[in-house]
Amino acid sequence: MGEVVLAAKVTHVPSMFISEQEGPLKGIRDAAIEGLRKIGDLCREREVDTIVIADTHWLVNAGFHINAKPDMSGVFTSTEFPHFLNNMEYSYTGDPELGQLIAETATNSGVTTLCHHEIDTLEIQYGTLVPLRYMGIDKDIKVVSIAGWMYDADLEESKVVGEAILKAVKKSGKRVAFLASGSLSHRIPPNKVVGDYLFKISRPLNQEIDLMVMDMWKQGRTKDFLDIMPKYAEDCSGEGGMHDTAMLFGLLGWDKYEGEAEIMTEYFPSSGTGQCNVVFPLMPSDKPDTTVHPV
Incomplete structure (x- = not known):
C-alpha cells in the first residue's frame, strides 16, 4: 500500500532566484532556501517516489486540473516578475x-x-518549479502538479481533492510527499510603492494574523484554524484563495488532524506577502516516524 510520507506548506517567492545571484541582493532569501533544502533532504531520507504539488500560480476556470506529463523540462521566465525570475x-x-x-x-x-x-505544451508554473529547484529535486523523484487556484470554487471542493490525493496514494503503492505551495497573506502593495516592500508586509494586521495562524499550526489547533480559514483567506488575500491549504488539510484528515507543525523557515515578509516553510507531521496511522529537523 502506498503512503504519504511528508506534507508541507512551502514558499515559492521569486526573490529566492535573485538571492542566489551575484549582486546587492545576494543571500537575501538564504533562510527560505535552506528551509526548502531541508524539506528536500527529508524527501530523500523518506525515499519519496513522487512529489505532488498544489500550485497557487496555476489558475483554472472550469474543473480541477493536474499536469503529469512525462517530460517536464524547459526554460522558465515569470510573466509576473520577469525582473526577478x-x-x-x-x-x-x-x-x-x-x-x-x-x-x-x-x-x-x-x-x-x-x-x-x-x-x-501545457506549461509548469513557478509555484511548482521554484520549490523543486531549492529542494534539489532531480529526475529520480517524479512530479505531479495540481492547479491550486480555482476560479469560483469552494474550499470544500479542495478539501475533497486533498482527501482524494490520500486515497489515490494508498492505492498507488508509492511513497509520496505533498506540498501546498503558496503564501499566507498575499496582499501585494500598490505599484507605485511595491519596490519598497521587498522585506515588508503590506498591512501590519496581515502579519499579526499570519503569525497567529502559524501558532495554531505549531500547537496542533487544527479545528480552530479551519474555523477561521475562509474568512482569513478572504480578509488577508490568501494566495490562490488558500485552495492549496485546503487540499493540505484535506489530505491530513481535516479537523481530525492533531499534529503539531514544525517550522523549517521562520515567518518572513516578501513584497508585501507573508511567507514560511512548515512541515506537518503525519498521524501515526499514516506514518509511524514523524521526526523532522527544524532549521
Missing part, C-alpha cells in the same frame, strides 16, 4: 500514473478533475 532552466519527470489515479479518485468523490499527460 527569468531564464530558469528546469528538468523533471512527471508521474502520469499517479496523476491519473488522483484525477479519477477526485472525480469519483464528486469534484470533476482532469489529468493532462499528453499535452506537451
Whole structure:
C-alpha cells in the first residue's frame, strides 16, 4: 500500500532566484532556501517516489486540473516578475500514473478533475518549479502538479481533492510527499510603492494574523484554524484563495488532524506577502516516524 510520507506548506517567492545571484541582493532569501533544502533532504531520507504539488500560480476556470506529463523540462521566465525570475532552466519527470489515479479518485468523490499527460505544451508554473529547484529535486523523484487556484470554487471542493490525493496514494503503492505551495497573506502593495516592500508586509494586521495562524499550526489547533480559514483567506488575500491549504488539510484528515507543525523557515515578509516553510507531521496511522529537523 502506498503512503504519504511528508506534507508541507512551502514558499515559492521569486526573490529566492535573485538571492542566489551575484549582486546587492545576494543571500537575501538564504533562510527560505535552506528551509526548502531541508524539506528536500527529508524527501530523500523518506525515499519519496513522487512529489505532488498544489500550485497557487496555476489558475483554472472550469474543473480541477493536474499536469503529469512525462517530460517536464524547459526554460522558465515569470510573466509576473520577469525582473526577478527569468531564464530558469528546469528538468523533471512527471508521474502520469499517479496523476491519473488522483484525477479519477477526485472525480469519483464528486469534484470533476482532469489529468493532462499528453499535452506537451501545457506549461509548469513557478509555484511548482521554484520549490523543486531549492529542494534539489532531480529526475529520480517524479512530479505531479495540481492547479491550486480555482476560479469560483469552494474550499470544500479542495478539501475533497486533498482527501482524494490520500486515497489515490494508498492505492498507488508509492511513497509520496505533498506540498501546498503558496503564501499566507498575499496582499501585494500598490505599484507605485511595491519596490519598497521587498522585506515588508503590506498591512501590519496581515502579519499579526499570519503569525497567529502559524501558532495554531505549531500547537496542533487544527479545528480552530479551519474555523477561521475562509474568512482569513478572504480578509488577508490568501494566495490562490488558500485552495492549496485546503487540499493540505484535506489530505491530513481535516479537523481530525492533531499534529503539531514544525517550522523549517521562520515567518518572513516578501513584497508585501507573508511567507514560511512548515512541515506537518503525519498521524501515526499514516506514518509511524514523524521526526523532522527544524532549521
